[in-house]
Amino acid sequence: MPVPTMSFLTGIHFGPGMVSLLPEILAEQGVSRPLLVTDRGLVDCGLAERILPHPAAMFDQVAANPTEDNVLAGLAIYREHGCDGIVAAGGGSPLDCGKAIALLATHPEPLEQYALLRGGVSRITADKPPLIAVPTTAGTGSEVGRGALIAFGRGAKLALISPHLYPTAAVCDPELTLGLPPLLTAGTGMDAISHCVETFCSPKFNPVADAIALDGLSRACRNLRVAVEDGGNLEARSEMMIAALEGGLTFQKGLGLIHSLSHPLGAVPGLPLHHGTLNAIFLPHVLRFNAPDCPQKMEQMASTVGIARGENLPEFFSRLISEIGLPTRLRNLNVGRNLLPELAGMALADHSTATNPRPVSEADCIEQYEIAW
């Protein structure tokens, strides 16, 4: 068995009120002119100002799925204002965009050469400005992840992955998620759950990550309904935030077919689909598809979420997804059926496919899209 590399690197400041530590953390990192990377929604609801009232500059135009153009626009502002570090605040999109801006602050363009599928890992060095991640959703885990997903011009969503892309520090303050609307709480929460499920099922050897994934799965399944129904419940919000963080810590095991299917749909121009909501739609079907190749893991996950048999897991998640108000079919999201065959090739080529527990063909991808449609 090959010797695995296991690393958990980001300094994590977790707990209600922790956002007040941000000035101290920036000073510790020697950052005096931070660029705040975020989106309009966070500015409009006042959270951006609460997180960092006086940034040296701000880039608040990150799209729902961050694009290469977003990264270049943020980079221009970073340079124009002589910034020396980045605070990335919001859901996964601003966090991923911030990582890519930090990368290009010291690495030559074009950005695409750093994508995993373009052989980018060896081109990314440790020479980067500090990046502090401040998640305001509980889902992506990007605050402790070494990856960033960026949509490139031709619509491909490519992953930049490197141990040098871990944020320098993460400030996880569950109070920042108290105002998250129910549907977004549900969608992001299902993203966290799908990270725990897929990394646990990944065939790579990393029992440390497995243990973290099961703990995250257990916390998320016990608390997601409450967080959706009673958004002001700080305990449920804290549990969801730690579950999301745990999902992110396990990324290094690799994801699987849920994410392979979800990524191309998230990159379709003009069709802004929520990543976690897409994952929720695929989760039960992919579990059924994978079950014959990971029967023991199905049983372990069943006992983690408190049901008797692994074979009932898909049904368990279907019920959860309906109860928290998420759509269960692609057609509910206005996805045209004619798009699916074209996306199947992109799904097969996705970086997550390699660590799916069951080998996947293009025909399997088409079939999974059809079932989910």
Ligand SMILES: [Zn+2]
């Ligand atoms: Zn995800």
